[in-house]
Amino acid sequence: MEAAKTTMKHFEQTAEMQESAAKSDRMFLVGRVALRTLFYDDHLLAALKGGPRQVVLLGAGMDSRAWRLDLPEGTSWFEIDRADVVEAKKKVLTSAQASFSADTSKGVKYPLRAASHSSFDVDLGTDGWTKELMAVGFDPQVPTVWIAEGLFMYLSEDAVTALLKEARSVSAKGSRFLIMAFTSENLAEWYQNSATQFPVPWVKDLANTFKSAFPRDVKPYVSERGWQAESVYSYSNLAAKYAKGLPWTSDLGMTSAKHDTNTAFIDAVVIPSQPA
Numbered sequence: 001m002e003a004a005k006t007t008m009k010h011f012e013q014t015a016e017m018q019e020s021a022a023k024s025d026r027m028f029l030v031g032r033v034a035l036r037t038l039f040y041d042d043h044l045l046a047a048l049k050g051g052p053r054q055v056v057l058l059g060a061g062m063d064s065r066a067w068r069l070d071l072p073e074g075t076s077w078f079e080i081d082r083a084d085v086v087e088a089k090k091k092v093l094t095s096a097q098a099s100f101s102a103d104t105s106k107g108v109k110y111p112l113r114a115a116s117h118s119s120f121d122v123d124l125g126t127d128g129w130t131k132e133l134m135a136v137g138f139d140p141q142v143p144t145v146w147i148a149e150g151l152f153m154y155l156s157e158d159a160v161t162a163l164l165k166e167a168r169s170v171s172a173k174g175s176r177f178l179i180m181a182f183t184s185e186n187l188a189e190w191y192q193n194s195a196t197q198f199p200v201p202w203v204k205d206l207a208n209t210f211k212s213a214f215p216r217d218v219k220p221y222v223s224e225r226g227w228q229a230e231s232v233y234s235y236s237n238l239a240a241k242y243a244k245g246l247p248w249t250s251d252l253g254m255t256s257a258k259h260d261t262n263t264a265f266i267d268a269v270v271i272p273s274q275p276a
Contacts (some may be wrong), residue, residue: 002055005072008065014095017132019060021102029182030236030242030243030246030248031248032235032237034242035235035238035239035242035243036149036150036180036235036238036265038238038242039233039238039242039265040065040147040149040178041065041069042222043178043267044065044069044145044147044178045069045070045071047145047176047178047267048071048072048075048145048148050174050176051143051174052142052143052144052145052175052176053072053074053075053076053143054076054078054138054139054143054144054145055075055076055077055078055098055114055144055145055147056078056079056080056133056138056144056145056146056147056167057077057078057079057080057147057149058080058091058124058146058147058148058151059080059081059124059149059151059154060079060080060081060085061081061085061089061150062089062092062227063079063149066079066112066113066114066117067093067098067110067111067112067113068113068262069113070113071113071114071153073115075114075115076093076111076114076115076116076118076137076139076142077112077114077115077116077117077118077137078117078118078119078133078136078137078138079117079118079119079120079214080119080120080122080133081119081121082121083121086119086120086121087119089119090119092112093131094110096110096194097109097110098110098111099110099111099112100112100117101116101117102114102115102116116137118136118137120132120136124159124163124237125156125159125162125163127162127166128166130169130170132167133170134170136161138170138173140171140270141172142172143171143172143173143174143175143176144170144171144175144176145175145176145177145178146167146171146175146176146177146178147177147178148155148163148177148178148180149178149180150176150180152179152180152181152182152214153181153182153187153210153211153212153213154209154210154211155211155212156211156212157180157211157212158211159212160212160214161225164177164222164225164226164227165225165226168225168227168270169226171270172270173270173272174269174270175269175270176267176268176269176270177222177227177268177269178265178266178267178268179222179264179265179266179268180208180262180263180264180265180266181213181214181218181263181266182213182214182262182263182264183213183214183216183218183261183262183264184213184262185213185215185216187207187210187212187213200268214264216261218232218264218266219232220250222266222268223271226270226271227269227271228265228268228269228271229267229268229269229271230267230268230269231266231267232264232265232266232267233264233265233266234260234261234263234264234265235248235260235263236260237265238265
């Protein structure tokens with residue numbers, strides 16, 4: 001919350017925002033997280049309409065889609081994260097009066113929109129982590145939508161490769177993988193340089209936790225790991241679709257046009273000929 005306050009203060013102090021501050025029709029900045037949230041909402045729902053009835057969130061964090069989206073009937077929902085995050089999320093949802101199963105959804109403030117919900121902790125960098133996923137009800141014969149939103153930059157390249165292949169090995173035909181990936185060759189340096197135009201200390205601290213990035217051309221990279229990238233988007237693509245003329249954070253230097261391709265949003269499908 002402190003970081004958010006600092007960020008907003010920075011934006012409000014720019015000449016452009018000061019000039020429009022007194023206007024009743026002023027336009028608020030559209031944050032990059034809002035753009036990517038809309039991307040995943042749209043692509044997840046579109047994928048589920050295509051047949052899959054399982055969703056697996058990798059590094060789920062505080063994601064609320066299982067309580068927020070209008071999910072198709074019979075959707076099984078799985079979330080994976082660190083043990084401390086899983087426990088913290090359960091406390092937050094319980095406090096907010098959210099249900100964790102379809103059987104207990106009546107009378108609660110936030111009913112579960114999925115047919116079932118499972119959350120557990122597992123080390124995604126280890127081989128065979130999908131065995132624990134199957135132990136809680138995941139069915140490898142059912143098409144699945146995998147989501148890795150804001151995760152892969154925290155894993156080593158070897159771990160990312162292993163994860164993509166592991167998920168592919170239990171993905172039925174019709175499965176999809178929605179991915180957010182940084183694509184800068186010098187990831188931490190790029191992010192820290194961007195942060196100089198965005199004076200919030202935590203941005204540089206965050207960059208120090210990044211471990212890997214995808215190559216600029218993401219399609220062959222994901223293909224070699226068992227997936228076919230059907231579409232690849234940048235932040236400006238998302239802004240053009242969702243911000244619809246509103247100012248967004250790129251305009252104030254956080255992600256300049258020069259570096260717009262440093263983040264890729266990938267919608268990939270299983271490669272049929274790829275052995276499991």
